[in-house]
Amino acid sequence: MIIGLHHAQITIPPDAEEAARQFYCGLLGLSEVPKPESLQARGGFWLAVGDDCVHVGVEDGVDRRRTKAHLAYAVTDLEQWRNVLSQQGIEILEGIPIPGFVRFEFRDPFSNRVELIESTT
Numbered sequence: 001m002i003i004g005l006h007h008a009q010i011t012i013p014p015d016a017e018e019a020a021r022q023f024y025c026g027l028l029g030l031s032e033v034p035k036p037e038s039l040q041a042r043g044g045f046w047l048a049v050g051d052d053c054v055h056v057g058v059e060d061g062v063d064r065r066r067t068k069a070h071l072a073y074a075v076t077d078l079e080q081w082r083n084v085l086s087q088q089g090i091e092i093l094e095g096i097p098i099p100g101f102v103r104f105e106f107r108d109p110f111s112n113r114v115e116l117i118e119s120t121t
Contacts, residue, residue, distance in 0.1 A: 012057075013110060075116045077118070082104060101117050101119055
């Protein structure tokens with residue numbers, strides 16, 4: 001029986017770890033959590049997102065713009081996030097409306113697709 005989601009993973013180029021930390025921890029305000037010593041040689045880092053975890057792994061030779069795969073972060077004050085990201089020069093991509101939510105998408109500096117979504121109920 002599947003009982004939940006343990007973690008999700010995105011990837012970045014091998015030389016982009018510090019820039020990814022600045023984006024995800026600095027700009028988005030996510031907290032880095034300790035990665036097990038046995039996995040540290042593989043590169044990357046882990047982030048806490050509420051009670052869940054996002055693994056930021058390193059992977060070379062990937063065209064991240066060619067995929068619709070993405071993570072959707074539940075947020076409060078979607079418009080504040082729109083302003084913060086726009087001020088950083090990040091292009092906002094409007095999502096197709098779905099009942100009960102407002103949302104938009106963008107590409108992180110490594111071309112991963114990201115969605116921010118807020119409940120309207």
